[in-house]
Amino acid sequence: MTAPLHEPTADAAPSATAEAAVATAPGKAVTGRSLGRIAWERLKRDRLALTGGAVVLVLIIIAVFAPVITHLVGQSTTEHHEDLIDPLFSTPKGSLGGISGEHLLGVEPVSGRDVFARTVYGARVSLLVGFLSALVAIVVGSVLGVLAGYFGGWLDSIISRIMDMLLSFPQLLFIIALVSVMPNSMLGLTGTGVRIFVMILVIGFFGWPYVGRVVRGQTLSLREREYVDAARSLGAGRIYILFKELLPNLIAPIIVYATMMIPTNILTEAALSFLGVGVKPPTASWGQMLSAALSYYESDPMYMIVPGLAIFITVLSFNLFGDGVRDALDPKGTR
Secondary structure (H helix, E strand, C coil): CCCCCCCCCCCHHHHHHHHHHHHHCCCCCCCCCCHHHHHHHHHHCCHHHHHHHHHHHHHHHHHHCHHHHHHHCCCCCCCCCHHHECCCCCCECCCCCCCCCCCCCCECCCCCCEHHHHHHHHHHHHHHHHHHHHHHHHHHHHHHHHHHHHHCHHHHHHHHHHHHHHHHCCHHHHHHHHHHCCCCEECCEECHHHHHHHHHHHHHHHHHHHHHHHHHHHHHHHCCCHHHHHHHHCCCCHHHHHHHHHHHHHHHHHHHHHHHHHHHHHHHHHHHHHCCCCCCCCCCCHHHHHHHHCCCCCCCCHHHHHHHHHHHHHHHHHHHHHHHHHHHHCCCCCC
16 A cells, blocks of 8 residues: 555655754854865864974974073073083083983084074074065065966066076075175174075075966966956956955965975075075074084984984975865865
């Protein structure tokens, strides 16, 4: 026998129940998810990216509060401890480079300065140069890339040729030559401040063509979209279209490229300090510590391992976080 008409079938019952639950649920409305929320939900599922981001956050906190941290452990970057150095070999007394409860990462050969304090302050220089030079490159590259991609014609040709010319330069050699001839005082800065300022400008200047190429390519695609044509048909000016229609849709690739550029800039700063054209003693720098450790890597390997690990962990964390951000912001991603 067939079921009576007034009784729902087994297949229809769950559907009816679900519809009734939705209809009777008080105060619940169906809301859409923003692109930022979707990206955050994707990022939360990537444990490697979250781990990298957490390490980056810890490094930033360490760099910002370096004076407080070194004060808490009772050490400084300039205080010498000659009594902890073997007078015959000029290496720290004890094992593992003189690691103890007072000196958490040991002391430097010859001078006896605390390695932990200098490593903490070295994070300040590396992150400052890495972030600010990336900011310079992002600002210049984004503006020129948008202008080249949107207006095209002779403006695009000039900007593209400038990018090609800068990309053909041997960047590291040019930076070394330029930093080496800088004066000791500039714009109210002296000594180390001048060198850091020049490194930020020069690294950012040679980095903007990479950003400019990416932004230009994205702009060439976006300027043909329907919403740009709609804004143009409604009488919107070029400035409005550039800053209200195009730039907001370029934020995702710009953020992704920034997270990938910062570790490269940190490595560049470390290389410059390693070669002796970066910051000068007594200012601490990871690259400078590696350079000084070359003479003692056989007798005191910890002096080379500590700054080397600091650079490795920092760059790896930024790369993991950058990969996660790229996957989260990619609308065609599968995760």
